[in-house]
Amino acid sequence: xxxxxxxxxxxxxxxxxxxxxxxxxxxxxxxxxxxxxxxxxxxxxxxxxxxxxxxxxxxxxxxxxxxxxxxxxxxxxxxxxxxxxxxxxxxxxxxxxxxxxxxxxxxxx
Amino acid sequence: xxxxxxxxxxxxxxxxxxxxxxxxxxxxxxxxxxxxxxxxxxxxxxxxxxxxxxxxxxxxxxxxxxxxxxxxxxxxxxxxxxxxxxxxxxxxxxxxxxxxxxxxxxxxx
DNA sequence: TTGACGAGACACCAAATGGTGTCATATAAT
DNA sequence: ATTATATGACACCATTTGGTGTCTCGTCAA
Numbered sequence: 001x002x003x004x005x006x007x008x009x010x011x012x013x014x015x016x017x018x019x020x021x022x023x024x025x026x027x028x029x030x031x032x033x034x035x036x037x038x039x040x041x042x043x044x045x046x047x048x049x050x051x052x053x054x055x056x057x058x059x060x061x062x063x064x065x066x067x068x069x070x071x072x073x074x075x076x077x078x079x080x081x082x083x084x085x086x087x088x089x090x091x092x093x094x095x096x097x098x099x100x101x102x103x104x105x106x107x108x109x
Numbered sequence: 110x111x112x113x114x115x116x117x118x119x120x121x122x123x124x125x126x127x128x129x130x131x132x133x134x135x136x137x138x139x140x141x142x143x144x145x146x147x148x149x150x151x152x153x154x155x156x157x158x159x160x161x162x163x164x165x166x167x168x169x170x171x172x173x174x175x176x177x178x179x180x181x182x183x184x185x186x187x188x189x190x191x192x193x194x195x196x197x198x199x200x201x202x203x204x205x206x207x208x209x210x211x212x213x214x215x216x217x218x
Numbered sequence: 219t220t221g222a223c224g225a226g227a228c229a230c231c232a233a234a235t236g237g238t239g240t241c242a243t244a245t246a247a248t
Numbered sequence: 249a250t251t252a253t254a255t256g257a258c259a260c261c262a263t264t265t266g267g268t269g270t271c272t273c274g275t276c277a278a
Contacts, residue, residue, distance in 0.1 A: 015124035016236085020194075027198065035254060045255080047237055068245040068254045076201035083199060085129075086192045089136065092185035125266085144224060154225075156267055177224045177275040 006059055010078045011085075013058035018043075019051050023060065026074035033069035115168055119187045120194075122167035127152075128160050132169065135183035142178035 014020055018041065025040060026032060034052070038045045052072055055061040059078045063070050123129055127150065134149060135141060143161070147154045161181055164170040168187045172179050 009124075009126070011124050011126075011129070015118075015120050017118070017120075018236090020120070023198070027201065033254080043236085044238065046239080046257095049255080050236075065255090070255065074201065076198045079195050079198050080202060082191065083195045086188050086195065089132070089185045089188050090192060092136065092183065093189060127266090142224080152267065153269085155227095155269080158225075159266075174225090179225065 006078075008054055008057035010058045010060065010081050013054055013060055014079075014082065016051065016054075018048075019055055022048075022051060022055060023074060023076075026061065026072060027076070031064075031071040031073045033066075033071045035069065037072065115187075117163055117166035119167045119169065119190050122163055122169055123188075123191065125160065125163075127157075128164055131157075131160060131164060132183060132185075135170065135181060136185070140173075140180040140182045142175075142180045144178065146181065 014023070021040075022037065025037060034045065034049060037052070038048045041048055052061055052063070056063065060075055061072050062075050063072045065071075123132070130149075131146065134146060143154065143158060146161070147157045150157055161170060161172070165172065169184055170181050171184050172181045174180075
C-alpha cells in the first residue's frame with residue numbers, strides 16, 4: 001500500500017530536536033509552506049530545508065509545490081516502527097510486570 | 110524516586126543501530142560484561158565502550174565493576190519518554206481515527 | 219611471581235552533521 | 249515592466265560522531 005523510499009532511518013530522523021519540533025508543527029496543520037515553518041525557528045531557511053529533506057527521506061513528510069511556495073505535510077505512519085520498537089521494552093518498566101515478577105519469584109521459593 | 114542524570118537526549122541515544130542492538134542484548138540477560146558484549150560486534154572494545162557510555166549518559170544502562178570486568182545492565186525506563194512522544198502521533202496513522210475524521214467532516218457539511 | 223586478561227584513558231582520524239552565506243530562477247504583486 | 253518573494257542548489261565551515269590504535273593499570277590464574 002505505502003511504498004517506502006526509506007533512504008533514512010526513522011530513529012535517526014527523529015533524533016534531532018529541531019526535526020521533532022517540525023513534526024509537531026506539521027501535526028497542527030494540514031499543510032505549511034517552508035517560509036512559514038522557517039519563521040518558527042532562529043536558524044535560516046536553508047537549515048530548515050535540510051531538516052525537512054531528512055524527514056522526507058525517512059518518509060515522515062511529504063511536499064508539493066503550490067505556486068512559488070513548497071508546502072509540507074506530515075506523514076506519521078513511519079513512526080509506527082518506533083512505537084513497535086519501544087513497545088517491546090515497555091515490559092521492562094511496567095510496574096504491573098515488576099509485581100508479576102515478584103510474585104513469580106516468591107512462588108519459586 | 111529515580112534521579113535523572115540525563116546528560117544525553119534519549120532520542121539521540123537510540124538513534125544509533127549499534128546502541129539499539131546493545132539495548133536488545135542487555136534485555137536478554139541480567140548483566141553482561143563489556144568483553145562479552147564486544148564479542149557480538151565487528152568493532153573493537155573501545156568503540157563498544159563509547160556506545161555504552163552514551164547509553165549510560167541517557168540513563169538507559171547501569172554498570173558495576175566485578176573483579177576485573179565491568180558488567181552492564183539495562184534500565185529501560187527512560188524509554189518511556191519515547192513511548193509518550195510517539196503515542197501522541199499514533200492518532201495520525203490510526204485507521205479508526207481516519208474514519209472518524211471522515212465521519213466528522215461529513216457531518217459538518 | 220609472572221603472565222594473561224579486562225578495561226580505562228588517551229591521542230588520533232575520516233566522515234557526517236548542522237549550521238552559514240550567496241547566486242540563480244520561477245512566480246506573484248505593483 | 250519591474251520589483252519582491254519563495255525556493256533550490258551550491259560552496260563553505262566548525263563541531264560532532266564513530267571508529268581506530270596504544271599505553272597503563274588492576275585483577276585473576278599458573
